[in-house]
Amino acid sequence: MSKIKAGIVTFLGTNCERDTKYALESLGWTAEYIWQDDIINKQYDVIFLPGGFSYGDHISSGRIAKLSNAVKSLPVGKTMIVGICNGFQILCESKLLSGVLTHNENMKFISKVVSLDFFCETIKIPIAHHQGNFTYSQKNGLKTDEKIIMKYKENVNGSDDNIAGIYNIKEKIIGMMPHPERAVFKELGLTDGKKIFEFIKNEI
C-alpha cells in the first residue's frame, strides 16, 4: 500500500501542527500543511485540524476559524477529517459534528494525562484545554451516524456522558479532545497515541 497522505490545516494560533506532522511521519505517513486561507482542492487520504488556539480562542474556541476558506472547503464525505482539541472545537462550531466544547466545569485550563475508554481498552493520552466540556443539545443529542469512540474514565471537565471523542461514520469525521500526537514517541513516555492513529488508518 502506498503511503497515507495527510493534510494538516494550520490557522493563526495553531501550535500542534509540527507535533502532528512528526507523529504521522514516524508512522510512515506523509504530511503537508494547508494554510487557513487556502481552498482545499488537492487530494488527501486524511485531513487533520490540529490543536492550538486558532484566532486566540476569541469569542469562543473555533468560532472564527470555522469561517476560513480551508474549513469551508473541507471535502466532507469524500476524505477522512480528524479534529484534535482545537480542531474538534472547530468541527463542532462548524456543525460538522454535533455538540459544542464549552468551558471546563472547574473553569480552569487542564493539562494532564488522562485514562480513556477506547474500544474496550484503556489508553493514556494527554489533554490540554480550557474548553473541553463536551455539551450536546439535550433535545437532539448525537446524530444517527455519530458514535462515541472515546470516553474519559474520570470526568475531568464536565463533559456530557464523559465524552472525549466522537465519530461520524457516514461522513468520516472524527473529533477528539485528547492529543494522540503527544503520545507517539517513547521518549515522551506515552505511546498509546499510535492506537488512535492506527484506528484512523483503518477507517480511511
Added chain:
Amino acid sequence: MNTKKFKAIITVKIKPTIKDIKTITLKEAVSDLLEVKNFNCSIDTQYNLTYEAEDMKKAKAIAQMISDEILSNSVIENYDISMEEIHE
C-alpha cells in the same frame, strides 16, 4: 446607493437547559455570602455594533448573520437583538 447608519445591541445568553458554572457560582455566592433572598441571575454577553445598511430590515439581517456566525452557538446559546437607526 444611499445607506443609513445603524446600531445593534446583541445580547448572548446561555440557554436555561445548559449548566452555566459562572451563573451558579454568582447565585450561590450572593445567596449564601451576602444573604440576599430569592436571588436569581444570568450572566450574559453584550455586543454593541455600528454599521451601515440600506434600511432597517437589511440592518437587522446583518445583525442576525453576525450573531449566528460568530457571536453565538445555537447548541448552548440564545440571543436578542435591539436595533436603532443613528441620526448624526
